[in-house]
Amino acid sequence: MPREAPYLAVADALRARVLAGEWEIGERLPSRVRLAEEYGVGRNVMQRAMDRLIIDGLLEGRAGSGTYVRMPRERLRLVRSRRGERLDGPPSLVGVKERGRADAWDAHSQVRVPAPGAIAERLAISPGAPCVTTHYEFLAAGQPVQLSESWEPMAITDGTPVVLPESGPLAGKGVVQRMRSIGVVVATVIELPRPARATRAQANLLGISLGDLVLQIERTIYDTDGRPVETADIVIPDRRREVAYEFAVDHP
Template structure:
């Protein structure tokens, strides 16, 4: 019989230690470097083993903190409210008054990224048109609760101070305020919900198991002329968040 890959052998060892109660629920595991020394393996082997146990739902990663034995979580409400965000926020960042809502985020933007066919259709541009592409990881108590991949046509923002969503004078203020600053009025947001299963990358980032149920929201934001100015794919783990929509009433 062929021998298991080293990282799979370490998966078995670490799983046995967790199930035996050596590390309690919610307890942080030793640093990867210490485990690598203990088992005389490379750090990449430890990383792959921990990634597998995160995917299996036994462990969870916490940004900037380490890896912990996964603990049961209450399924909290995540409020998505367009009318709350009209004053300058973004529909993707509403609900900050809700318990367990995002209180921080990490973002990375790339410029001049060609729009794939599906994104180009949602933005009503030609396939391959250059965009600003931003990946977001939203955190609550330093735990990842939501992912978002945003696309904005460079034809809309290139050469302006708001081209990069997380830099410049309006960094982090959301699509509504950023577009208003360059003379564009955001008027409508359309969201299409699709249940999906977590990919390996999503599972690793969200600290859930591969194949766990997630809610995927395709969001597109339009200006008053009906032109799409941003579209995003938002991923929320179903086991941890119940998505609630809140609507305002237009008053005469």
């Protein structure tokens, strides 16, 4: 039988102590150095064990302060679906109506922003080509639950009524409907989800701690010719949301 990694054994022991109430909610745990000495392990092992419990939602790290027992929070599910009709609407409002989902958003757009190299590659345009970029902050019951930064090439929308996603006759209607109004038909959406740690700016906007686990989703939308018409970086805090992907079954 393979031997369990040392950090997992330490994490299990710490988890049992936390669940038994040895430390109260909001109480600071002993330092990693002290706990490492107590368990007779190296500091790296203790660091990984505590990181495991942070990911599990039992602890939270506070930069420059230490590690604390986290207040229990209900982790709600966000469903992302491949069904075409669910692509209408702002980036966070894609999916079925689940409890606690985003019910409001704030958006700020800028026009003629030069595309950075990575964005230009995703949009198949030249670096520096003008784009419309929109920053979204999504709320559920007044609480921040998601961030999104969207980029659209102005070569597609410039001079049309839908150049700004949150202004004009189709404000807030989403990429599919806006593009359809100017004769561009969306056919494919590709999402690349990756785990990451919250930057200071993300943590401040989401009301979480620096370094907290987040899910970053790189989304790109293509038309029927395979041309990218929008790309976005979506950030979802792990402590508040779990993400489920729904796929329809094609029957012959």
